[in-house]
Amino acid sequence: MWMVNLRVTSNARRVALVLAVVLILGFLLLPGQLQSVFQGVGGPLGWVISGPLNVVAGVHDRIAGVWGGYVALQGMEEENRQLKRELELLKEQNGQLRESAAATERLATLLDFKKQALPTLIAAQVIGRDTGNWYKTIIVDKGASDGVQPDQGVITPAGVVGRIVKTTASTAVVLLVTDPNNAIAGLIQRTRDEGIVEGTTHGQARLKYIPLLSGARPGDRVVTSGLVEGFPRGLAIGTITRIDKEEEALFQSAELTPEVDPNRIEEVLVIQSSLVPTEKERLSLPRPKP
Amino acid sequence: MKALLYGVIIVGIVPIQSVLLPHLTLWGVKPDLGVVAVCLIGLISGELDGLLVGAAIGWALSLFSAQDALTGAMLKGSLGLAAGLAGRQMVYLSPLVLVVGLLVVSCLVGLVTPFVLRLNAQQDLWWAVWNVVLPQACLDAVIGGAIYWLMWSQFNVEQLMSESRM
Numbered sequence: 168m169w170m171v172n173l174r175v176t177s178n179a180r181r182v183a184l185v186l187a188v189v190l191i192l193g194f195l196l197l198p199g200q201l202q203s204v205f206q207g208v209g210g211p212l213g214w215v216i217s218g219p220l221n222v223v224a225g226v227h228d229r230i231a232g233v234w235g236g237y238v239a240l241q242g243m244e245e246e247n248r249q250l251k252r253e254l255e256l257l258k259e260q261n262g263q264l265r266e267s268a269a270a271t272e273r274l275a276t277l278l279d280f281k282k283q284a285l286p287t288l289i290a291a292q293v294i295g296r297d298t299g300n301w302y303k304t305i306i307v308d309k310g311a312s313d314g315v316q317p318d319q320g321v322i323t324p325a326g327v328v329g330r331i332v333k334t335t336a337s338t339a340v341v342l343l344v345t346d347p348n349n350a351i352a353g354l355i356q357r358t359r360d361e362g363i364v365e366g367t368t369h370g371q372a373r374l375k376y377i378p379l380l381s382g383a384r385p386g387d388r389v390v391t392s393g394l395v396e397g398f399p400r401g402l403a404i405g406t407i408t409r410i411d412k413e414e415e416a417l418f419q420s421a422e423l424t425p426e427v428d429p430n431r432i433e434e435v436l437v438i439q440s441s442l443v444p445t446e447k448e449r450l451s452l453p454r455p456k457p
Numbered sequence: 458m459k460a461l462l463y464g465v466i467i468v469g470i471v472p473i474q475s476v477l478l479p480h481l482t483l484w485g486v487k488p489d490l491g492v493v494a495v496c497l498i499g500l501i502s503g504e505l506d507g508l509l510v511g512a513a514i515g516w517a518l519s520l521f522s523a524q525d526a527l528t529g530a531m532l533k534g535s536l537g538l539a540a541g542l543a544g545r546q547m548v549y550l551s552p553l554v555l556v557v558g559l560l561v562v563s564c565l566v567g568l569v570t571p572f573v574l575r576l577n578a579q580q581d582l583w584w585a586v587w588n589v590v591l592p593q594a595c596l597d598a599v600i601g602g603a604i605y606w607l608m609w610s611q612f613n614v615e616q617l618m619s620e621s622r623m
Contacts, residue, residue, distance in 0.1 A: 183507075186509070190535075205530060219468055219472050222472070223473070223477070294475075298471060301570060335521075340521060340523055347576070
């Protein structure tokens with residue numbers, strides 16, 4: 168049953184309408200300025216909210232830990248056997264890599280390469296996911312007070328996770344490499360062809376702008392090229408699963424499976440940009456020996 | 458009392474939305490409790506409360522998302538205002554009507570959002586409708602309907618609506 172309510176408080180309605188008009192006009196006329204005001208003033212609000220957020224995330228992690236530790240043990244035996252096989256394989260590969268590393272070190276000393284300062288990493292724990300459905304992000308428990316800033320790269324030991332887009336005092340939002348709105352400069356490790364890695368709507372990633380003459384093929388690994396701020400060169404992004412070459416197109420593109428599964432990340436490392444060597448420093452030639 | 462309740466809702470909605478709701482998804486899409494809360498507050502408490510609490514909820518949620526803060530505040534604030542104005546026109550609202558209303562409103566907000574956010578070209582309107590807007594609207598409607606049904610069966614919602622607008 169629908170009826171007209173005659174007890175209208177006209178003052179509240181007027182105030183609401185005026186506020187709404189101000190908000191919409193601000194949005195249309197001064198979006199940039201208002202955006203920075205909202206983000207800046209949001210600091211204390213973010214600080215207040217991050218308390219309950221950490222508490223809920225802590226309780227959630229404990230429950231997940233109990234679940235993972237006791238309930239979800241079924242099927243562990245088979246997984247354990249498979250992991251042991253993988254371990255054997257990796258031990259063999261590790262031995263070969265150690266040999267290569269030792270050889271590289273000897274050669275680098277011979278060439279007198281300048282020692283590059285390794286970037287400082289901040290360890291952070293994932294405490295939540297994006298509050299909406301439009302972006303693929305994770306929330307981590309380190310923020311501006313810990314030295315985390317927008318545009319810093321985020322990684323795990325396996326590879327690239329994404330980039331910081333927003334911070335509060337004690338939390339930060341990381342836009343994942345699988346989000347279509349993210350773009351990272353990438354490099355095919357085998358062919359040395361560069362491109363831009365962008366997320367897809369299917370939760371994968373795509374390397375765009377690969378030269379037509381490139382010999383890239385499925386199975387090739389894609390790493391960061393170090394050409395943009397936030398990521399040093401050589402961090403794993405993903406493996407090519409398919410090459411797309413359209414007729415009369417100027418470039419080809421490749422679909423990637425990211426090295427890091429964004430749905431299973433629990434801890435990440437934030438790269439402090441200021442300490443990442445610049446491209447100029449990286450490319451500087453070694454000084455000849457006197 | 459009312460201000461305290463609103464404060465708890467604004468602060469509490471972020472942990473629920475970002476930590477707990479990712480486990481309650483339909484085709485990878487989670488409900489937007491902000492839309493549900495703002496619609497209910499607007500309907501029950503009127504347009505001013507709807508606008509202010511809506512803007513605050515939108516702002517708080519956007520601080521923990523890649524979405525920009527102003528867009529979040531504006532969308533949720535406008536929704537609260539519209540819900541308040543709609544609530545003025547009715548003295549009785551059954552849970553079924555609310556479910557249908559929420560479904561429609563959530564769809565409309567979902568259709569506007571990709572244009573306002575200026576997303577990547579891959580995320581076009583067709584993709585948005587099938588992959589985000591419709592699943593989210595269904596979840597919003599079900600959750601909003603359940604919350605309203607609980608309120609409806611425990612309290613005299615009509616009286617609450619009339620009193621809060623006096």
